[in-house]
Amino acid sequence: MQAVTHIIKNKPSIRNLRNAVIILFITGFFGIAELGAPFELAIESIRNKxxxxxxxxxxxxxGIDDAxxxxxxxxxxxxxxxxxxxxxxxxQGAERVFFSMVLLEQSKASDQALADTFSNYPGKVFLAAKKDRAQPGAPEADILPSSKLRDAAQLASVNRYVKFWNGVDEVDARETYQDQEIDAMEMALADKNAGDTQSIPVDYSYQLSSFPYVSALKILDSETSPxxxxxxxxxxxxxxxTLSTRYATKGQRTAPIVFIIGLGAETLKRGEPTILGWVPIWLLSCGVALYILSGLPNGRQLTVGTISLTLLMAAPFLLLPGNIWIEVAPSLFLIGWCTTSTAWQRFGARQKKSGSTNPVSGLRTINAIRHDDRCDNRTLISARIRRYTDIVSTLPAESExxxxxxxxxxxxxxxxxSEILQGDDGNFFWLSDVSDPTQMADSFQAMSVIFRSPIRIDASSFDVDVSFGVDQEGDITLSHRISHAMAAARAAESESNYWKLHNPRELDQKSWSLSLLGEMDAALENGRIWVAYQPKVDLKTRxxxxxxxxxxxxxxxxxxxxPAEFIEVAEQHNRIDKLTVFVLNDALAFANEARKIVPDFRIxxxxxxxxxxxxxxLVALKIALHRHDFxxxxxxxEVTETMAMIQSEAPAKIMAQLRELGVGLSIDDYGTGMSTLEYLKKIPATELKIDRSFTADICANSNDQKVMKSTIALAHELGMxxxxxxxxxxxxxxMISSMGCDLxxxxxxxxxxxxxxFISMTLNEYSQLFNIG
Known part of the structure; x- marks a missing residue:
């Protein structure tokens, strides 16, 4: 009662109750449909061993065997x-004889001779009777010995229902043949009367090899003792x-029906069986499951769950000596799920919150609020440091x-x-009392300017960019707002903005972004993905x-x-190779057309x-060059500069092979990444592309002019x-041309x-369009 009251008053427990109802339904269905039978079979096989x-x-x-x-x-x-x-x-001293196979009618003389023999042992010979179930849906036909044999002996039923595992779980204690009720052969062997017994279980813990066994041939040849x-x-x-059908057993070898009959009889000899099935123990487990999910503060739920699982595993062992048979698979599944669910809620969430301090920086991590179910009306801000991972990969812990x-x-x-929390991959978070977008925009713009100054760590200098994401949905939990703020910061970065406010209306846009990968192949085939071309101009000749x-x-x-959106998706899901090969083939075909006008045209x-x-x-590139005779x-x-490229041997090896092939290499977006002399020294580049951030304000910004001029000089010194x-x-x-920039x-x-x-306009009419010359 206390557990039920606590569930009603506690919202998480109400969620647990809803889940419990679902799992009760599922496990109940498992029991009715016997979906847990394979698991039950495995348990019994182990138990029998x-x-x-x-x-x-x-x-x-x-045995009437091969010999x-x-x-x-x-x-x-x-x-x-x-x-x-x-x-x-x-x-040789037998009390009774049981024929486990039906003795079908033969010749009158043969049947009469056998009937006369049986008459010499009144009440001591039992003949098998069974039903013909060979055609499902058809009326069952009785398969009986001849009438002469039936008059001289007693009948015993040997019907068997074979389960999915090609074995027999239990036997009907009584069957009706020609309006006469006949007990199962196991009942006769155990000297039992069917009475109210409905079925007979088969205990496969009895070893088949322990049955006294004699070949029929030895008896006919009088080779056995009197x-x-x-x-x-x-x-x-x-x-x-080849003559007898062999059935699977639980934990032992396959065996013909005569041995299965013997096992059933041995089971009965131990006493009248009580077959409870799965329902009673499952109903008891339902009460235990509700307690485990109750969320009561006494903290005993996991202990009760563990004890219950142990008892469920042991119960069939403990009850079998009393000839009580139960099925525990639905109950094990029910208690196991409830215990695991409770353990996850108690320890899983705690484990997720562990590691609350970054071991390198000493900052509290975002795990401190990642699983927080409370709401906070303050503004949540995410600061995303671009290429943070590339930078720290080059640094020892102290430098990081x-x-x-x-x-x-x-x-x-x-x-x-405000306290700043550290996330993964260069993400930082804090809660702010500032809610005015204008004030935040001014702050973020100022921060962007500050971050343009390189950060010096020991002897190295690193350029870092920052973008900010803002979430102001104070009516939802912090754990959900984290992903919103991070997504806004990523969007600001991709859109080349300082910051971005999370907009709930863009959630459908995010869902759509996730579908890009699935649509990419079709877009490549139907022309929705295509290649655009932007001219590169010689600044001397124009x-x-x-x-x-x-x-x-x-x-x-x-x-x-x-493009940044779907290219990132392709890179994250290992599809960038297919997209790049598509662009490569289109570009080479285009360049061949352009070279008819400009012979030295480079793409x-x-x-x-x-x-x-x-x-x-490299292989795909060689194939494309050969296909287009290029x-x-x-x-x-063009390769974007990353420090990871010079730290691994594979990229350096591939780039060297590309240069041996004659292909030019260009360092793209120079000035926004590592920007180290070591990088320029190790990359066998032929061209250096200076990022647009240095050209946008070059006429007004003296610092950009100095960077541009020194970069051009450095590139020329390196032969680029x-x-x-x-x-x-x-x-x-x-201005850029006067500094000596080539293109x-x-x-x-x-x-x-x-x-x-491009071909019809740019190449044929370029001079007239731009009046450059």
Whole structure:
């Protein structure tokens, strides 16, 4: 009663109660449909091995085996042979004789001879009777001995229902034949009357090998002692390798029906069985399950669950000596699920909250609130440090601690004393009392400027960018708001914004993003994914000398999709190789057309750093070059700079092979990543692309001018050409050109366009369109 009251008053317990009702229904259905039978079979098989015991020796088996059939002849034997076998068995001291196979009618003389023999042993010979169940749905036909034999002996039923495991669980204690009720042969062997007994279980812990067994041939040849069967009942049965059907047993070898009859009789000899089935123990378990899920504060639920599981496993062992038979699979499943569920709630959540302190930085981690069910009206802010993982992968623990300290010292200017929690992969969180979007926007913009200053750790300098995500849904739990804030920060980064406010209305957009992967193959086939081309211009001659291939996706319902969005999905799910090969083949085909106008036309495509981890991309590249008859030096592969590339041998090896092939390598977005001399030294690049962040304000920002000029000089010293991205004004063109930059690319020259437009417009009419010359 206390458990029920607690459930009603406690919301988590109400959820548990709902789950309990569901699992009660499922386990009840399991029991009714016997879906737990395989598990029950496994339990019994193991239990029988532990309970292995010998039979009483009161029953012996005479087998009509291969040796007997080889000497006497094929089955069925005539009445004279069976008469001799019966007489010899009784002469050797048998109390009664049971034929486990139906003795079908033969010739009148044969049946009469056998009937005369049986008449010599009144009440001591039992003949098998069974039903014909060969055709499901058809009326059952009685299969009986001939009328002469029935008059001379007693009948015993040997019907068997074979289970899914090709064995027999239990036997009907009584069957009706020609309006006459006949007890099962097991009942007669055990000297029992069926009475109210409905069924007889078969205890497979009795060892088949312990039955006294004699071949029929030895009895017919008088090779056995005169007192071989003194005081024993004898079952005669078929035991030939091809003649008799063999049944599976629980934990032992297969056996013919004569042995199964013997096991059933031995089970009965122990006493009248009480078969409870699964329902009573399951009903008792239902009460225990409700207590386990009650959430009572006494903390005994797991103890009760563990004890209950132990008792359920042991109960069949403990009850069998009293001949009480139960099935525990539905109850085990019920108590096991409830105990596991409660353990997860108690220890799983606690385990998730463990590790609440980052071992390197010493900061409290986001686990402190990740599983918090409380609500908080304050603004939740997520700060995402771009390429944090790449940076820390190059640092020892002490240097990582310094890096986090530097990041925190900057973030504190925006957090205004709030505790900052550390997440994974460069995510930091805090709760703020500031709710005005304008005030937050000013703070985040200021932080973005501060983070543009490199962070120095020991002898290394690292450029870091930051984006902020904000969640203000104070009416939902903090554990749900974390993912919202993180998603907003990622969106701000992909959109090149300082910050972004989580919008609940965009949830359907997120769900749609998850479907991108499934639609990608179809989009590649139907042309929804296509390749755009943006000109690359020689800043000295102002001629178009090449282009960069840029993948685009025009969704049939959503329109253009941000390339960063679906490229990230492809990279995360190992599909970037297929997408890159598609772009590569389209770009080479386009470049061949462009080279008809500009013979030295060079095409550049972007590749994911992950493709440089194996030889697969190199093989695909060689195949594409051969297919399009394209010269390798006219192809440039643009790779975004990451420190992981120079720390692994595989990318360096692949890049060296690409250079040997003649393919050009370009370091893309230079200035936003590692930006180290070591990186430039180890990457065999032929081209350096300076990120658009340095060209956007180059005419007004003296620092950007210095960075641009020194980068161009450094690249030239290393034998690389330079490309300035993001050029949008004529003034920028003139200034960057005066600094010695080789190539330019940006909206001032042309936006990315379809290949046919590029050739017809850019190459043929370029000078007139831009008035450059």
């Amino acid at each position: 532990f309970r292995a015991q010998s039979v009483s020796q009161e029953i012996a088996i005479v 007997s059939l080889a000497r006497v002849g094929t089955w069925p034997w005539n009445g004279e042979i069976l008469s001799e076998l019966t007489d010899n068995i009784f002469e 007192h071989r069967f003194d005081g024993q009942d004898v079952i005669i049965g078929l035991n030939g390798s 601690r310094k890096l986090v300290h530097e990041i925190l010292s900057r973030l504190q200017l925006c957090a205004f004393g 001629n178009v000398i090449g282009a960069e291939a840029l993948v685009r996706w025009t969704h049939e319902t959503r329109g253009p999709i941000n 550049a495509i972007n590749i994911s750093p992950g493709l440089l981890a194996s030889d697969a991309f 010269e390798a030096p006219q192809l440039i592969l 050409k330079t490309v300035a991205e993001g050029i949008e004004t004529l003034e920028s063109v003139e 330019g690319q940006g909206y001032y020259f042309a936006r990315p366009m379809k290949g046919e437009d």
